[in-house]
Amino acid sequence: MHRKASFRIFVTRREMLSVGDVPDHTLMLTEMEGEPIEYTPGVAGKFVSRRSVGFHDRIKGSGPMQGYATTIYEHGAVYSRFEGKREKGVTSGKWKVYKGIGKLSKLKGNGTFAVKPSKKSSEFILEMEGEYEL
Numbered sequence: 001m002h003r004k005a006s007f008r009i010f011v012t013r014r015e016m017l018s019v020g021d022v023p024d025h026t027l028m029l030t031e032m033e034g035e036p037i038e039y040t041p042g043v044a045g046k047f048v049s050r051r052s053v054g055f056h057d058r059i060k061g062s063g064p065m066q067g068y069a070t071t072i073y074e075h076g077a078v079y080s081r082f083e084g085k086r087e088k089g090v091t092s093g094k095w096k097v098y099k100g101i102g103k104l105s106k107l108k109g110n111g112t113f114a115v116k117p118s119k120k121s122s123e124f125i126l127e128m129e130g131e132y133e134l
Contacts, residue, residue: 003042004129007050009034009115011122028056030067034126043134044103045074054082062087069095076102082113091115095128108133 054067084093111130
């Protein structure tokens, strides 16, 4: 089944270190939490929370990233892994479910995502879509 969702995500923690090999090369670890903007409840019920942790390797604001996301619903949870790249202020890439629990214990899924800045500091808009199987 094809599904789309969008979330407002917020930086809750960020650590950044300079690599020092070239100007503006940094490694960054982020923690983000989010809430749905557009989301249709499925078999696991209402949305409860979303948290992600990510690792970014950037030179002058662009570069690869990877991480993990946990989304909790009323009757289950989804754990996914993502990887992508930030270019021109937008991070886009692919995600894949690696574990589900509760009513989502047999869930399989993968898709794409894009993260764009919002008008507020430390807030972003995450748009996701993909294919799921229960």
